[in-house]
Amino acid sequence: xxxxxKKSLPKTITLGDKQQKAYYKKLKWQVFISxxxxxxxxxxxxxSLNVVKKPIVDTGxxxxxxxxxxxxxxxxxxxxxxxxxxxxxxxxxxKRFMALGLLVSALANLVxxxxxxxxxxxxxxxxxxxVQSMGAPSCVVSLSRWYKDKERGSFYGFWSTSHNIGEALxxxxxxxxxxxxxxxxxxxxxAIVGLLxxxxxxxxxxxxxxxxxxxxxxxxxxKEKKSTWDEQKxxxxxxxxxxxxLASGFMYISRYAVNSWGPYYFEAAKGYTLTEANSLVxxxxxxxxxxxxxxxxxxxxxFKGRRNMPALVFGLMNVFALSLFLLGPKNIWWLDALSxxxxxxxxxxLICYLGGLMAVDIVSKKASGAALGIVGVMSxxxxxxxxxxxxxxxxxxxxxxxxxxxxxxxxxxxFWIGAAIFSFLFALLTWKKT
Numbered sequence: 001x002x003x004x005x006k007k008s009l010p011k012t013i014t015l016g017d018k019q020q021k022a023y024y025k026k027l028k029w030q031v032f033i034s035x036x037x038x039x040x041x042x043x044x045x046x047x048s049l050n051v052v053k054k055p056i057v058d059t060g061x062x063x064x065x066x067x068x069x070x071x072x073x074x075x076x077x078x079x080x081x082x083x084x085x086x087x088x089x090x091x092x093x094x095k096r097f098m099a100l101g102l103l104v105s106a107l108a109n110l111v112x113x114x115x116x117x118x119x120x121x122x123x124x125x126x127x128x129x130x131v132q133s134m135g136a137p138s139c140v141v142s143l144s145r146w147y148k149d150k151e152r153g154s155f156y157g158f159w160s161t162s163h164n165i166g167e168a169l170x171x172x173x174x175x176x177x178x179x180x181x182x183x184x185x186x187x188x189x190x191a192i193v194g195l196l197x198x199x200x201x202x203x204x205x206x207x208x209x210x211x212x213x214x215x216x217x218x219x220x221x222x223k224e225k226k227s228t229w230d231e232q233k234x235x236x237x238x239x240x241x242x243x244x245x246l247a248s249g250f251m252y253i254s255r256y257a258v259n260s261w262g263p264y265y266f267e268a269a270k271g272y273t274l275t276e277a278n279s280l281v282x283x284x285x286x287x288x289x290x291x292x293x294x295x296x297x298x299x300x301x302x303f304k305g306r307r308n309m310p311a312l313v314f315g316l317m318n319v320f321a322l323s324l325f326l327l328g329p330k331n332i333w334w335l336d337a338l339s340x341x342x343x344x345x346x347x348x349x350l351i352c353y354l355g356g357l358m359a360v361d362i363v364s365k366k367a368s369g370a371a372l373g374i375v376g377v378m379s380x381x382x383x384x385x386x387x388x389x390x391x392x393x394x395x396x397x398x399x400x401x402x403x404x405x406x407x408x409x410x411x412x413x414x415f416w417i418g419a420a421i422f423s424f425l426f427a428l429l430t431w432k433k434t
Contacts, residue, residue: 020214023212023214024209024214027146027206027209027212027214028146028147030204030205030206031142031146031204031205031206032146032155032158032159033204034200034201034203034204034205035098035138035139035142035143035159035162035205036139036158036159036161036162036165037162037165037197037200038098038102038135038139038162038197038198038200038201038205039135039136039139039159039162039163039166040161040162040163040164040165040166040169040197041102041166041169041193041194041196041197041200042101042102042105042132042135042162042166042194042197043162043163043165043166043167043169043170044166044169044170044174044190044193044194044197045102045105045106045108045109045128045132045190045191045193045194045197046074046105046128046132046166047166047167047170047171047174047259048109048112048170048174048186048187048189048190049067049070049071049074049112049125049186049187050071050170050171050259050260050261050263051170051171051174051175051178051186051263051278052178052183052186052187053067053260053261053263053264054263054264054267054268054274054277055178055182055183055274056183059183061116062118062121063395064264064391064394064395065391065392065395066118066391067391068387068388068389068390068391068392069122069388069391070118070121070122070125071125071260071384071387071388071391072384072385072387072388073122073123073125073126073129073384074125074126074128074129074132074384075129075256075380075381075383075384075385075386075387076126076129076380076381076384077126077127077129077130077133078129078130078132078133078376078380078383078384079133079376079377079378079379079380079381079383079384080130080133080377081129081130081131081132081133081134082133082136082137082372082373082376082377082379082380083373083374083376083377084133084373085097085133085134085137085369085373086133086137086369086370086371086372086373086374086376087232087369087370087373088137088369089134089137089138089140089141089369090137090141090228090232090366090367090368090369090370091228092138092141093207093211094137094138094141094142094145094205094207095138095201095202095205095206095207096207097134097138098134098135098138098139098201098205099198099201099202099205100131100134100198101131101132101133101134101135101138102131102134102135102194102197102198102201103194103195103198104127104128104131105128105131105132105194106190106191106192106193106194106195106197106198107191108124108125108127108128108131109128109187109188109190109191109194110187110188110191111124112124112125112128112187113184113185113186113187113188113191114184129380133376133380136356136372136376137369137372137373137376138205139159139162140156140356140360140368140369140372141368141369142205142206143155143156143159143368144360144368145207145208145209145216145217146206146208146209146217147217148217150300154296154297154300155296156296156352156356156357156360157292157293157294157295157296157297157352157357158292158293158296160292160293160295160296160348160351160352160355161288161289161292161293161348163288163292163348163351164285164286164287164288164289164292164344164348165285165289167259167281167282167284167285167288168282168285168286168289169193170190170285171263171278171279171281171282171285172278172279172282173189174186174189174190175263175274175275175278175279175282176275177189178274179274179275226364226366227366228366228367231363231364231366231367231370232366232367232370234363234364234367235363235364235367235370235371235374236370236374238362238363240359240362240430241359241362241363241371241374241375242374242378243426243429243430244354244358244359244375244426244427244430245359245374245375245377245378245379246378246426247354247423247424247426247427247429247430248354248355248356248375248378248379248423249378249379249381249382249423250382250419250420250422250423250426251315251318251347251350251351251354251355251379251419251420251423252355252379252380252382252383252386253382253383253385253386253415253416253419253420253423254318254322254347254416254417254419254420254423255347255350255351255383256383256386256387257322257386257390257412257415257416257419258281258284258322258325258343258347258416259281260386260387260390261390261391261394261412262277262280262281262284262325263277263278263280263281264277264394265277265326265409265412266280266281266336268394268405268407269330269407269409270330270331270336271330271331280336280337280340281340283337283340283341283344284340284341284343284344284347285344286344287340287341287342287343287344287345287348288344288345288347288348288351289348290344290345290348291314291344291345291346291347291348291349292348292349292351292352293348294349295310295314295348295349295352295353295357296352296357298310299353307353307357307358307361308427308430308431310349310353311349311350311353311354311358311424311427312424312427312428314345314346314349314350314353315346315350315420315423315424315427316424317342317345317346318343318346318347318350318420318423318424319417319420319421319424320342321339321340321342321343321346322339322343322416322417322420323417324338324339324342325339325340325343326409326412326413326416326417327413350423353427354375354423354427355375355379356371356372356375356376358430359371359372359374359375360372382419386415386419389415390412390415390416393411393412393415394407394409394412397409397410397411397412
């Protein structure tokens with residue numbers, strides 16, 4: 001089985017003439033586009049549960065606390081998988097690795113669309129979390145293998161729009177499907193999309209330039225004498241990587257607070273319909289495309305590859321957006337929409353900076369997957385804790401008066417905004433290094 005995932009053996013073609021350069025350019029763009037679109041469709045299979053939470057609670061199938069536990073099953077298994085699969089991706093045939101992950105994720109969603117049992121939800125959502133962790137490391141490793149150092153930041157930012165593409169598809173298309181056909185079709189539709197994504201990856205994603213008869217793109221792969229394992233161990237010992245992982249962890253609490261519970265909050269606290277609530281959260285996903293796509297370019301172009309200053313600016317924007325979202329007045333749609341615009345721009349950029357790029361910048365290219373894994377395990381462990389804590393705080397701060405359910409979101413507000421504040425404070429500790 002492990003032989004299937006091993007990197008392809010290099011061939012002996014050289015990259016010398018125009019034909020070979022055109023061939024490299026074609027493959028390079030195929031890798032980038034299939035990685036971006038493919039990982040976006042990973043997200044559709046990851047976020048399907050978020051759209052159907054309120055309908056599931058309304059039908060009495062599960063409670064908020066149970067949904068929090070189910071959601072955390074994905075995050076915790078994803079966190080562990082992100083670390084192990086990040087290390088494995090550095091050694092793997094990433095084309096096969098990524099395609100298999102999305103295929104199994106689609107099948108897990110398909111099963112979820114035909115069951116209503118709490119235990120099955122936990123098991124299959126946990127399986128989904130594990131295979132979801134095979135996507136991002138494959139993409140980040142591909143950027144290290146196919147793109148030169150001077151362009152990696154920009155293309156990392158462009159690739160990171162895949163998060164927002166997947167979120168927008170989920171909160172718009174999946175929400176429409178659920179509103180017409182019921183919560184079960186939220187999972188079934190995600191499964192169909194995931195199968196399409198696995199096919200795209202199989203056809204257009206490529207392992208290494210060497211596997212296509214081309215020489216390595218980055219000279220670092222030739223110059224570095226240490227083995228991949230040695231470079232990965234060095235990344236594990238780097239304190240700045242762990243500080244960035246903490247900063248990303250707190251950022252992921254605020255990120256998934258809105259992604260996982262934002263639609264629920266808009267429905268319960270502000271009285272929007274399911275479609276309206278999901279459309280508001282979709283605004284953040286769409287605006288996140290701009291924030292993410294421009295993040296790497298901004299830092300490369302205007303800050304000479306340094307990420308510290310833009311990370312600070314976007315971190316403060318995140319705090320402001322959450323404060324507006326949670327503490328702003330009710331029944332003012334444009335204000336809620338504005339909060340989602342600012343949140344999307346901020347989180348879109350922070351996913352790029354804190355979620356991987358800053359850590360990848362300070363380690364060897366051979367340890368790109370390992371650095372992403374370290375950041376990922378902290379990020380998604382925090383996201384899992386968030387889902388349990390948020391579900392508990394929401395359920396235990398609601399009351400029923402004259403048959404009407406009333407919610408108190410004061411504790412949630414402190415929790416979510418506080419996490420955003422800690423995120424940019426930890427990022428400041430790496431100021432001189434990043």
